[in-house]
Amino acid sequence: MKRRYLSLIPFEDALEKMRKTAPSPRKVETVLLDSAVGRVLSEAVYAKFSVPGINVASMDGLAVHSSDTRNAADRSPVVLSDAVRINTGQPLPPSYDAVIMIEDVWEEDGKWLIRKSAAPWQFVRPAGEDIRKGDLILPRRHLIRAIDIGGLASYGIAFVNVLSVKVGIISTGGELVPLGMTPSPEQGVESNNFFAEAYLSRMGATCKRYPLVPDDREKIAAQLLLAVRENDLVLLSAGSSAGSTDYSAEILKDSGKLIFHGVGIKPGKPVMMGIVEKTPVLGMPGYPVAAHTVVREFAARLLEYWGMAPHPTYTVKARLGQNLSSDLGYDEFVPVSTGKVDGRYVVIPLSRGFGVQSALLKSNGYIHIPSSAEGLEAKQEIDVTLYENPSFMERSLLMVGSSDTPLQILADCMVDKNITLRCCPTSNLGGILALRAGICHAAPVHIPILKDHTIPDQLKAQKGLSIRRLVIAEQPFGLATRNAVRLEDLKNLQIMNSQRGTANRLLLDAVLARDGIPVSALKGYENELKNPDMIASNISSMIADAGICTQRSAANAGLRFLPLGIDAYELVMRADTLEDPRVKEMIEMIQSDEFKERLVQNGGFDTGSTGKFRI
Amino acid sequence: MKRRYLSLIPFEDALEKMRKTAPSPRKVETVLLDSAVGRVLSEAVYAKFSVPGINVASMDGLAVHSSDTRNAADRSPVVLSDAVRINTGQPLPPSYDAVIMIEDVWEEDGKWLIRKSAAPWQFVRPAGEDIRKGDLILPRRHLIRAIDIGGLASYGIAFVNVLSVKVGIISTGGELVPLGMTPSPEQGVESNNFFAEAYLSRMGATCKRYPLVPDDREKIAAQLLLAVRENDLVLLSAGSSAGSTDYSAEILKDSGKLIFHGVGIKPGKPVMMGIVEKTPVLGMPGYPVAAHTVVREFAARLLEYWGMAPHPTYTVKARLGQNLSSDLGYDEFVPVSTGKVDGRYVVIPLSRGFGVQSALLKSNGYIHIPSSAEGLEAKQEIDVTLYENPSFMERSLLMVGSSDTPLQILADCMVDKNITLRCCPTSNLGGILALRAGICHAAPVHIPILKDHTIPDQLKAQKGLSIRRLVIAEQPFGLATRNAVRLEDLKNLQIMNSQRGTANRLLLDAVLARDGIPVSALKGYENELKNPDMIASNISSMIADAGICTQRSAANAGLRFLPLGIDAYELVMRADTLEDPRVKEMIEMIQSDEFKERLVQNGGFDTGSTGKFRI
Structure with missing residues (x-):
């Protein structure tokens, strides 16, 4: 009977081909400051004015000329003839050059007495102390963090220009039903599109899920053509029917160019990449765990290469709980549970079944077995990529x-x-x-x-x-x-x-x-x-x-x-x-x-x- | 002149008082799956059906009775009289108990020949392999990650019930203008509200910024009363005018109960907490860096205590670049730049000026000097809390x-x-x-x-x-x-x-x-x-x-x-x-x-x- 063999290319080669054929679209969008966290600046941001705008008091007290205070001492208080009541944050009147804290001022017969001299510029925030007009606040490609928002607002930045990547997500498969419908025992719920959207939108991409397409080559091709015109990257999730990934490959060949089909990774071996009307398309197998790996190891890497924000991860060295076989020539990704037992990090591999998505939900990280390794041995210390802070393991x-x-x-x-x-x-x-x-x-x-x-x-x-x-x-x-x-x-x-x-x-x-x-x-x-x-x-x-x-x-x-x-x-x-x-x-x-x-x-x-x- | 002293309470005591007087509101909201990432489950989620619903093929090939194949060998091929063509993901017809890969089937004269016996259940994904109907998918208080979304969709979960916290944010200060307006040199842009919203909404809270209130005790009190009725926590950012934080304290006393006012932390010493109509209120100083510290060390900690998602942070040991003085009795928080020089992590303290918000933007983390320390010494190895993955320092x-x-x-x-x-x-x-x-x-x-x-x-x-x-x-x-x-x-x-x-x-x-x-x-x-x-x-x-x-x-x-x-x-x-x-x-x-x-x-x-x- 018909045998379908893929000629696999090594993982690193596939990544290299992907990067070479899919350069950054370098698109920009403008967002309001209150939706800027997690986005990446497309250009440097400069201060619109100095902060503070002029010299201001940093304490409640009196604005003085420091030269008037020079001889004040505990035993020889000085009466201030020229001083102005000032509060924190208020502008220092012209020619005044210091502030005396209210706690150090005595009032006698309506006059102000001080017992300590004031150094020039004491308790004064000079104009531009925080930032000067025109200063570069944040450079290009900076990932905007929550802690940046206050400063940006203070410096008058109401909008920011950020990198913009649109990702279209197409799911195919006659055996799938949309989320919300109850599948019959032979059916499954379309889930790869939800996962891809959740994962890539957290990197700052704008994702669009297209309606589910049945296993019909013409319909898939038509949906793909629409999607490549509306997006900077398209993910095409194959159905699980016979030859479904072949459809994808044939459509990519016919409508554009197939860059690779079949990569030495597990899961996700049938992954493919093509270019249709200049837009890169990643074809992924329908099995959820395989699709997950393709989204993380291909789509997310491409977005990161384009400058988008990576997902926060943590790395620890942990002791492997059991032998783990792996095929030479395959980069393998295994979901794991990691914990701390007797003061040491230990890592337990979870199911590697392509259909066992629950292993992902149980996992708090994954391990990457390189293609050069024929598995890993129990008790070996290995690197684990964690989704959570290692301190949670306490x-x-x-x-x-x-x-x-x-x-x-x-x-x-x-x-x-x-x-x-x-x-x-x-x-x-x-x-x-x-x-x-x-x-x-x-x-x-x-x-x-x-x-x-x-x-x-x-x-x-x-x-x-x-x-x-x-x-x-x-x-x-x-x-x-x-x-x-x-x-x-x-x-x-x-x-x-x-x-x-x-x-x-x-x-x-x-x-x-x-x-x-x-x-x-x-x-x-x-x-x-x-x-x-x-x-x-x-x-x-x-x-x-x-x-x-x-x-x-x-x-x-x-x-x-x-x-x-x-x-x-x-x-x-x-x-x-x-x-x-x-x-x-x-x-x-x-x-x-x-x-x-x-x-x-x-x-x-x-x-x-x-x-x-x-x- | 009038001296205002705060009687400070230790940081840990303030946190303890806050936790005791402000128990979790335990409110729940229902969100669509596609906006569930970053939210925390309020209740365990159970599978609505088994996945797969019935036994399905995990390979393209033939569904067979394994007992029919027992004698197949290279030299004695067996002709299959009862086999059904089946594709990956398709249901196994009743009574069949194995799948033979298409690559292992020969077609001769319209008959199927095999040369290898099939073990019972080979290449079959049994019903419920991934999850069984009624299985607990994720426990209460689980922080929903992007990697959970695919599984939840697959198991029929279109909505999830998550913890709900509403935070109201009030800024006061006659010297402030709203973002979008250009401040005169004596004015500043209201920024604490934007920061608080950005920081707390990333923890899963729903934040509402109220319009800027002038330094008017009656108006502030009225705004606060509205806000405590609409929210589970209210932040009240004081203006920088004289006695502005006193207004806050007086309002809290008059409208409800003042729990503490003045804490041994720097920056943020004038922080206060009160309860108004059962809603906790945190009063914070107007200086952005102080307000930042209060949001992170009080509001965010309270939300975390209520079960909301913490911000992802990283901890490294780093060599301190210079002596750093600190007052006994104060827990001090200092923004820092951390890097890797000569293979070692080093940490440089940035400006501690209360008004120097640019230091936060320059920082990639902070250090916490405990109240028991009189500063830290150069070359000391200290813990640094980072906002970014330490690998970025390469x-x-x-x-x-x-x-x-x-x-x-x-x-x-x-x-x-x-x-x-x-x-x-x-x-x-x-x-x-x-x-x-x-x-x-x-x-x-x-x-x-x-x-x-x-x-x-x-x-x-x-x-x-x-x-x-x-x-x-x-x-x-x-x-x-x-x-x-x-x-x-x-x-x-x-x-x-x-x-x-x-x-x-x-x-x-x-x-x-x-x-x-x-x-x-x-x-x-x-x-x-x-x-x-x-x-x-x-x-x-x-x-x-x-x-x-x-x-x-x-x-x-x-x-x-x-x-x-x-x-x-x-x-x-x-x-x-x-x-x-x-x-x-x-x-x-x-x-x-x-x-x-x-x-x-x-x-x-x-x-x-x-x-x-x-x-």
Whole structure:
């Protein structure tokens, strides 16, 4: 069948081509001072007048001739014959050259006495002290900050000329619906346009989102032609249908010039750039995480090169929590959670799935693996680009392990304590390893409990690690099916299993062991689902007939449920971190009535053991 | 005369009182997603549906039953009898559980052949992979970032509920005019309201500037009463007239409750806080730099305490360039220029004048001297709060010395080389000391040149410091007077002198020495003006009759000018820094025709020696 290969060019080469073929449009717009923050001056700004305009008093007191005061002393006060009452900010009358503070003036018989001489120009703000007429206030390309606004107003600047970049954003894709409509299960909400607008407008660009275009080559081409005429840069977000990015490339070739198509970056490999009617066009894949990378690494870089304001970011050195593979020849960008554990910055990579936009929302930064690296090794110190001030991490807790609703509820509750919970979803074992490696504060895990049967405890095997286990919530665990069944029927059903180490798998194994059912008797035992949360939806969509999940999952998927045991969601912590004030506050929260009530309300969890230490 | 003393309370106590008496208004507003960046969520946001809604293909290819593919191998291809063509993003038809990439499918006689088995769920994005219906997307109090917008749109969030704070800003002062009007020399432009709005609205507050109120107690009180009813916080900026802050305090007492008046901070000592009809009111002094400090250290802190977004700042450790005195008992805030010299961060304090707002515009950060410190010592490592990413300093040059127009022009020219010149105005000697201490890249100095007479060279005395001197610009230097004079008339005139070490003073001394005029013969020789730029304006305002200044200054002040010598404006650099690429680019710029042309156009400077090394 038809194979589509892109001949990829290196990331740096693509950036170089982009800069060379897309010089700054050098356009200017005039904005009112009160909307100037975040914009970049297109030309130097000069003071319209001097400030102060003339010599003024900087204290309340008397304007004097300093020469009249020369002999004043404590024991020989001088009576001032020529002095004028003056207040702070008032102009010094001509020929006067000093001000005496009101506190140093005595009034006797209607006359003013002083006991200290005045130096020439004391307590006088000379004309032009702050700025002189014609002085350069701020140079070209200065990013206007909030702190500049007062000065600009003082110096008479009511309008400023700033760099102007118009960005047109076109989304295509028949499977998309506009924000506000509820998509059917096969559809998605058009979101790349909202993200691109939010990201680029914060750099000072004026963005225009065009109406969603269906996957129709003629219609896309027509929209693009309109957009290149109205803008200085156009972003074209492809749909996810077959050949959708090919449409973009063909349109760019036909309407103008295709500069590159396919770059050695991940995500975002199918990115392309062209010039249509002198306007640069960036074509990006429809997957949100890929589109995000193209907006940040191409569109934003181009705007920055054109002089627009960069997004504020922070850089820290942090210890990588786990090995991270990467392909040679690809510049890879990975969203991460960064935290401070035991006084050191640590960084946990989040999902790299092209469609897992939630990883971006969970992240507080990203790492860039250069194309020359074949991945990074755990414990390596690496540079992390952060979106937030590193000092915020003093009030954050990093959680690595099995993610579930009670943890989200806990994160929301902890807000009142001014503590941010950063949750990095992985497996039970992943969490325990992270705890052992000292790269998280706590590991949330799912522990299966079967009445009258002991399930081997994974956590007990952690040698040299003194741990405590706090119950967060419990819920019934059992067999989900479309039709009513008894446990004995299991052998006749196509089942869906979970990976080793998951609570679902452990429970199933324990039930089989208890009841003496051999594994070989089950159909589909070897079908492992990476994400056990998906078991219920696989049964409802008839891919399997039965599987282990929580009562809640089964109910949500409209399935029948045969309870077998308990799923205990617990927080594993190192014994020595229980003294950390943030951890203490978290434990207090878990033990609070407020948290238990939210657990019941938001998910019907069993809170009988919530807040109790299992060990 | 009446003495007004404030009983100051410590800064920390004032903050504590403010927080206790002004709890969060806890108000909420609903905003459209496209104006949500920078706002803070008032409540957790939950996904409206799962994404993807059902299992979808993550590659273009064939949807298959993985069990059908089990025996496929290179040497034993399998013909697929039940497979469906599927594209990326399309829903997997019910019962299919894997996708085979199009690149791995061969078409023969209208049949599909594969040579590799498919693992269950390969290239399938399971329903809910990104997010599940009801999942918590972002917790309460999350500051919405541009990178969150795509996800929120994808998950169906068209509106968000965010914290809402309304801030009313009242400026008073009969000496002020609104921005847009040209003030007379005794007036100033109302600017604190613009600054406060710019600063607080970037934190997510909605600000309202009320019309300027004259210094009239009844009118101010009436405006305040209106404002407290319309807002959650009111800022009242006092005029600079006598007792203007007393008006504020009296109004607060009469209309509500005065919580504090007078705090141990500099600038901003007269700050006050009150509660009027349950709304907190912050009263701030009219001086822009003081008002700036009150907005940042009180209003912004209160908003942050209420959960609003802080301004992004950066912290670095830097070496202090000079001793910095400070009064015990005062928390002092000083605007600074920070740069990187010889690989180390250095920090130069800028003017602390309450009226010198230009110091804020020149600054890239500030330092906080705690009340327990009696100043800071030169070379001390101190914490600097920066407004900009420290990495920008790799493209900055720090200039300490005599500031003048040609340096401003140079700064504007260097923008094209992507290099920022940060200019810290001080004296010739201050610049040389900074160069010696390694806390600047170059020192701009004014050197007087008298024909037929050698002026002692201050710079030659720099032992152990190998320096180079590059001419930036030259201009005629001489005697400015209101009426035409000859040099012989000098003895009959009241002169205005400059401080030791200034070029003006050196030129005057050299002329006197050359012509055998004793210093004692001059009236006013001992009257030293700190800022020699002000000499001309002092003569035009009849405080003195004559003084040394440049032809340009004399012309600007409408004075007559008797040329005596040349004012050479030069850049002193350490010989070893000439290899620094940024310094090289600056030297190239100084030697360019572009720069020389701008010098002629913008100020009529003599460029005959511009770009030549004096030594």
